[in-house]
Amino acid sequence: MTLDLPLVARGKVREVYDAGPGRLLLVASDRISAYDHVLPTPIPDKGRVLTQLSVWWFQQLAPVLDAFGATHHLLSATDVPAAVAGRAVLVRRLEMLPVECVARGYLAGSGTAEYARTGSIRDVPLPPGLVEGSRLPEPVFTPSTKAAAGEHDEAIDFARVESLVGAARAAELRELTLALYRRGAEIAAGAGILLADTKVEFGLADDGGLVLGDEVLTPDSSRFWPAASWSPGSPQPSFDKQYVRDWLTSTGWDRVSPPPALPDDVVAATRDRYVAAYEQLTGTTFR
Incomplete structure (x- = not known):
């Protein structure tokens, strides 16, 4: 994936792009890490689950943050490039x-x-x-x-x-x-x-x-x-x-040593667990 934005950092799971003054674009990939290693096998839809569940939780936790005089970094989950829609958020640079x-x-x-x-x-x-x-x-x-x-x-x-x-x-x-x-x-x-x-x-x-x-x-x-x-x-x-x-x-x-590839059944079962967490917590169907 290539975006027409300057790449600031690449982590185990996310890429961070410069989205203008005071703003960053966080893009969650389907990579999965364990024991400080990025595994060679991605988990389909994982980045979308992470992003959309985080957006939901930021909304749920806002009153707790308010009580402490704090806030969260989320600016928008929709004002993002079409190529990364659903797996990217626009956030404050901190x-x-x-x-x-x-x-x-x-x-x-x-x-x-x-x-x-x-x-x-x-x-x-x-x-x-x-x-x-x-x-x-x-x-x-x-x-x-x-x-x-x-x-x-x-x-x-x-x-x-x-x-x-x-x-x-x-x-x-x-x-x-x-x-x-x-x-x-x-x-x-x-x-x-x-x-x-x-x-x-x-x-x-x-x-x-x-x-x-x-x-x-x-x-x-x-x-x-x-x-x-x-x-x-x-x-x-x-x-x-x-x-x-x-x-x-x-x-x-x-x-x-380099971690082994995940077999298909482990990939499918892992995806199922991530999606189940999203659906059971939010009460909505993952799309």
Whole structure:
């Protein structure tokens, strides 16, 4: 795909184009990444699902942002080139903060392994007796650094966030991230989905105000579990790319060499999960 706009950056999933003063065009591809690698096999319609679900969530979460004096970066999902309609959004250009803000309401993934070793996640102590899939007593903030392309994100404690952005801003990030998670979890629960965890990113407006950027509450940035089948003690069925991670693990891939191609059945099942997340959350048919 070639657009008649200057390319600013190319990430694992998105291309970012200069769309004029103070504006960027974000285009979501069908690429999928896992364990810091872009896989060689795309997932059909994935970019459209990510884009359209993010647009829906920005609308749902606007009242939470308003309560914190914040906003989101979305300007338009329709004023985009026809060649990328449905998978692109026009957004505000921001100074992005160097922190990935992660909120967890359930024990899963790397959090389970860390808890097993230390009884905590980062600097957040947790009660004994939790297992994979357990609901946490309260949602917790477990941030990481935002690594440069080709590097790994690094889990950090709250003191490191304070050193990166200042104490007042760090506290604001933590409270807003948890508020967004709680509202997202409430909406998802109404659709029969558990929001196990999610990652959000923020930038700064010209006046220094916080702006929610990137994507929000998608199967790429969140763990979504069917509420009806939730059963702590083992990995949960999911509507997200954990299915792809699990398949890669089953192949014995070392996470260092180039990743294997996904077979057709894994591609189809992954697409089905992304579309199911969109349709069940929004209550609309994906087109």
